[in-house]
Amino acid sequence: MSLLTWDETLSVEIDIIDEQHKKLIGMINDLHEAMKERRGHEILSEILDRMVEYTHFHFDTEEKYFDLFHYDHAIEHKHQHHGFVEKVDQFKKDFEQNNADVSIAIMNFLKDWTIHHIQIADKQYVQCFHEHGLE
Numbered sequence: 001m002s003l004l005t006w007d008e009t010l011s012v013e014i015d016i017i018d019e020q021h022k023k024l025i026g027m028i029n030d031l032h033e034a035m036k037e038r039r040g041h042e043i044l045s046e047i048l049d050r051m052v053e054y055t056h057f058h059f060d061t062e063e064k065y066f067d068l069f070h071y072d073h074a075i076e077h078k079h080q081h082h083g084f085v086e087k088v089d090q091f092k093k094d095f096e097q098n099n100a101d102v103s104i105a106i107m108n109f110l111k112d113w114t115i116h117h118i119q120i121a122d123k124q125y126v127q128c129f130h131e132h133g134l135e
């Protein structure tokens with residue numbers, strides 16, 4: 001399993017969103033590295049916290065624009081965000097209570113979901129955002 005790399009195929013052609021996606025991918029990679037190096041629980045927990053916090057911040061940014069631009073697919077898209085947040089929050093709780101490890105399965109889930117979400121759902125809002133002048 002390799003690290004994620006941001007490249008043009010992941011671009012939504014909106015600077016603020018691309019920058020956030022790059023940062024999020026970097027954080028997922030940090031978690032992956034820490035897991036591979038079998039870092040301690042406390043360090044993993046800190047990295048996981050940062051990743052979760054940034055995910056919330058990033059989804060809030062997208063959703064703020066959905067509301068502002070009256071984006072057609074806002075409800076489905078927010079629903080996808082919500083599902084991811086719930087799953088990751090639950091995992092974080094389990095991890096903090098020592099009921100779960102950062103495993104390859106978890107890493108695969110985070111990576112696959114993020115890439116798939118950017119390539120499918122995020123790319124759908126590009127036209128709407130561009131029409132409202134967000135580049």
Ligand SMILES: [Fe+2]
Nearest residue numbers: 062117121122
């Ligand atoms: Fe999204």
